[in-house]
Amino acid sequence: MNYVPHTEQDQQAMLKSVGKNSIEELYHDIPADLKLKRDLQVSGGLSEIELRRLLKGLADKNQHLDECGSFLGAGAYDHYIPAFIDQLLLRSEFYTAYTPYQPEISQGTLQNIYEYQTMICELTGMDVSNASMYDGASALAEAAVMACEQTRRKEFVISDAVHPEYRETVQTYTESQNLTGKPVAFKDGVTDLEQVKALVNDKTAAVIVQYPNFFGNIEDLKGLAEIAHAQKALLVVAVADPVSLGILESPGALGADIVVGEGQSFGNPVSFGGPHIGFFAAREKYVRRMPGRIVGATVDSNGQRAFVLTLQAREQHIRREKATSNICSNQALNALAVNMALSAIGKQGLQEMARQCLQKAHYAFNRLTALPGVEAAFPGKPFFKEFVIKLPQDPERVNEALFKEKIIPGLPLKRFYPELGNALLVCVTELRTKAEIDLLAERLGGLK
Amino acid sequence: MSFPNELKYSKDHEWVRVEGNKAVIGITSHAAEALGDVVFVELPEVDDSVTAGEAFGSVESVKAVSDVFSPVSGTVVAVNEALLDSPELINSDPYGEGWMIEVEMEDASQLEELLSASDYEAFLKEE
């Protein structure tokens, strides 16, 4: 396969029109000693029949979530995806389009983003949202940078209970701009407010936490907002699990200034970690400092409502090195999946979905912590659909043993938090059944 | 395009109206026209200090953005808040309702560096 349509005659006719004898002659600007004098060592030339066979073979070397009962979460969640979504995502007018630079023939993409922005505002309790970012981690990094720009301060405070990979991303982005993140410890599974209070001062641009946090526990956003605002710092909240917002109070109602997060849970498969979709929302007064594309409603020459990319003077193609960010794309197709999922799940559906996650997670928590030797890492702390338990054995070994029975019990936290010992982060979505939870408890209890 | 005689002009296309020790600053009709429809104006706050030759704010159109430079050094004593809601005043009345800031000058001799209306017009022709 190579998708080049030309026949020999086509090529000859075209070369003639150009006034060349061969394609090789078109490359005369490349100095002779730079020309590659051998073939590229890339295997291929396969037909579609062979491609199917090859890729199926590679896929079969993996064991996917339909083949096991998985209690993995930690920023990538296995939720229900309505059947129609993938069929509509395959409408190629959507997926083979570029960024909507020509609004007259891109109203589909633009209206989708406008609807998506509205949904993100509704979920987060914020005034404005952008058209989406690469993922939750990079959205949080951009939020940290934006908070520093907005406040003209160079330090921020970030909780250790934020997803470790989000924190690493924030570190990478901010370090190069000489911005300093001060870590704040967690106590009993939530950010230590006393320590936050001690660290925040008139040099602090932002207090950054996750809600629910990496352990699934629910942070005291109101208390954190008070501390931040007393020093004119911003409260930046990352929401890796926005399904929780079907039950939990919105960060906006609790005083957040910027809310970012990961929208994968709505309509997007876990896909080995990407493509996912970062969302980015803020209070209205910060809109001109936001990174990324933004879509607005306006009218066309006939006075009809229509949608267009707007507030572009913030962006790299106009402001170049003074832009709010270097980002020049978004995750439009993933945003489309979010919009479709939230349209179908709807106002009542999201509350029901959140309720089922919450109830099933608590059922699992109660079953597991009733096992001998298994205990809650943070007893008494309210959590949503993820929780941490301490096992009597090394969780890596437990995972290995249970995987033979097609169960993935959760994420061993040793790699991120060695101080938590044999801790396991367990996630329960609405897709897990009572039978799967019971089996997990039974097998975990049966381990020696 | 008009360039009122009573104003002074900078080569960065700002105008200054001197009122005693104070200077009212805006952008010229030439600059406003070159930018196109102004959609947003970023202004400093009262009591901020400004420095001659340095940017104190910016003016945005749909497809362009331009820093606005202060022709004089001093302290901002007033900003035109009407521009925040009605940025189009810069296009419709650049020398009147489209004024941007008023500065209490530190050094009135900086005014000597600026151009008269006729010099500015000549400068535009060269440019």
Added chain:
Amino acid sequence: MPEKLIFEKSVPGRRAVVFPELDVPALDLDSLIPKELQRKEPAKLPEVSENEVVRHFTRLSQMNFGVDTGFYPLGSCTMKYNPKINEETSRLPGFARLHPYQPEDTVQGALQLMYETTVDLSEIAGMDFGTLQPAAGAHGELTGMMIIRAYHQSRGDVKRTKVIVPDSAHGTNPATAALCGFKIVEIKSMPNGEVDVEALRKAVDDETAGLMLTNPNTVGVFDPNIQEIARIVHDAGGLLYYDGANMNAIMGYARPGDMGFDVIHFNLHKTFSTPHGGGGPGACYVGVKDFLVPFLPKPVVQFDEDQNRYYLDYDRPQSIGRVKAFYGNFGVVVKTYTYLRAMGGEGLKRASGNAVLNANYLLSLLKDHYHVAFDRTCMHEFIITPKNLKDTGVRTLDIAKRLLDYGYHPPTIYFPLIVDEAMMIEPTETETKETLDSFAEAMINIAKEARENPELVTGAPRKTIVGRLDEVRAARQPNLRYTE
């Protein structure tokens, strides 16, 4: 007819999705979540039936134009055909339904695919190894420039704070360098579109961290002085960054690594056929020379030959860190891998050769009707302008809008900034001669219309679902979300 917003179709109580009965005993909500943390006001999401949702999004799709709708010669964006087999393979449950934190032994196929893709792209680039972590081209630039910064710092060479960027560069180049804390030194291009070598010589010094360059550059010209440019930057102690936006011109003909570049990114959604998705998701490869491998973002995919096992290497003390969670846009990488195996080395070279042939052929059809910005053999794209139509009052924007009436997506307009009224045309290799002929005919017709009936052009488009938009209003009174 415009389509209502999904919110405007909402009727209280209407549902699409239902969930099964809760199969565990329900506990009292207040005992699980303290009352003050419970949501008081549910998010106002739509309340609609499944049929309505499906019709709504089907209708939205009909208001869009993609490569599958018609010719899309958007310069620098490489809007080539997106093979459908790629969509199928990336959706295999063995890829799409993998959790990023599954045990490595259960994802060997995925890791192998990432490893082989990295190795193959490094071969095409002439680099030693790379990463697939960045999610898009600009994200790759950020990764690459951070690697350059980390390299200088690792040597204690902390005064290297300047990055040189030609004035023809894409806006992401200076924005990226600034985001990495560098100062930008812009150098002017020569009238023929090449880098001004003398200006470069003057611009470099012991504060130069590097040069960011696209080659072929943004005006569609392969810079024949590239070796000299590389020598000047390297002699000053700087590194060379290659923006691979235009790689579709030279696969198998020349390799950035051989030209002297130290760090490079490829946009997998341009050169390697993965769809643009209406603005994303894209994916990106960043390749480096051996001496920069330690600085790649972590984790790095490795192959242990002794154990015949792929693994993620996190133990990389000099790494810049991470630019996103997990391992990159894996789903898009599956599409890239599928494309690589379809094409092979020979097919990739053939794609580039024909991309360049298509561009030159289209240029030959248009050059007597429009002003050609750089009249020379082009690579995979070229720039024309309506300078010859100036007296008609017709501008580039008008021509772009008129093309919509003819059923084409317009070229990239007003970029690069160094050419007044630029129209940048990139036909790609997957278009037939007939398509190029018809497009040229439309362009020639529009030039004729501009002379004979300019209102036809300046009043365009007329056949689209909406007319020209009031962008001033959109920016002055931002309306960024629906409210009842």
